[in-house]
Amino acid sequence: MNNSLQVKKVLNNNVVIVTDSNQKEQIVIGKGIGFGKKLGDPVLSNQVDKLFVLRNENEQEQYKTLLTYIDEETVELINDVIVHIGTRFENDLNEHIHVALTDHIAFAIKRLQQGMDIKNPFLTETQTLYPKEYTVAEEVIEVINKSLKIHLPEGEIGFVALHIHSAITNKSVKDIKKHSELINKLMQMIQHSMDLEIDTKSINYLRLVRHLRHAIERISMGDIMEEQEKLAKVLKEEYPVCYNLAWKLIKVMQNSLNKPVPHAEAVYLTMHLQRLSRYDN
Template structure:
């Protein structure tokens, strides 16, 4: 059933402040060209809701209004297409904060580019491995931005965009996701130095280990219990003492960084992953 909304203010060609008939509920709606040719008091219906986004949270609305004063309207215009593309490709109901966070990030990235500054992404490989679907969508997004804004964002931006996409899909903060990426990178560096090997980031065993670490961290954060594997742990400890001891070192790092207990069974799974890597 369609619902009528009334325009209270036109923020720009791509964003309006609207209210329902009672004017008790105010929202910001964002959509490509949605404000073009419109004026205060005009009526719009929710029939075309699949072509625009709604910001209902008051804090997000305020942040978005502020953003419109600092980011070029051409960027805002392209970002509407970008976020629509992310929603379609991911099939997810995205957290509305992506409109502020990703638009602000891209605006800042383009400014840095114009100033000749390049910020390196230290977790690019880990991001690609941990979030392959988000990374693929991010590649498409960066290509869209480069094409429509005639810029050339560096490869590292794909990783940053992928994290924003993952954040919006899972409704977890960028801070938390960055912390977990940094933790995985720290654990991989510890594995490399302890086993005295150079890890091939394209190898299947590396991919398996990184994805296991990602899911392990998520399980630990959520307090999920994993069934103990005492008999298998005893066998692995005797057969592969180096990998078993390293597994416990990794567990101690995770416990310290996450400030949460790690199930003992994690040592079994990590030992098996480490053994595969050490054989190479």
């Protein structure tokens, strides 16, 4: 933390606008950081347990807007859970989590008060794909529920987990949600086409979902895979049902991601599907 930061405006007890030595504005967030502060006062790193700094101008403006309609108690609580998230991961959190998670949780609380329940259709996939983020999200929701004496639904754990994953990987929540929705769609296709009741705790389900996640990420980045023509021919003859389904899944992935899918992907998907049909039927 730069010791030359000076207070420009106190937004509340936990949030202050400061200027650095170049007169550039930043927003500093920390427990009690704004208490008793006046214009021109210095902000020192040893004054609070943990400081977050919003340097991006767009993030600053969005955060200032949020503070105008969310009460200070809720803002402080969300800042506390973001500190908790930070302690549970070695990676630095992307500053956007202050805007995104504050906005999401405030809106979730409002929905709850209005009797609205938003379903999370890809909760199982989220738990499978991001187990540590999901565990920390459970802790976050528990803290919020206890502190505000409310009961946010289980689906919120999944949404918070996606925000946490976004903050530690610097990937947009929009892309993460899009990929989760695609995996959910593909898994529904598999269950319907193979007439399977898949055990979502089984190792084969876990492997398939994680394979789909990595495949989607590879395809999105345009990674090239080595062709597997000989193996593809064998699998097509040995497991025609799984091989044909693999190509149906590939077409859905191509349409959703608007990117070409390497032919080798049919080989890997066929093997996963065959394993799933053998052990989960």
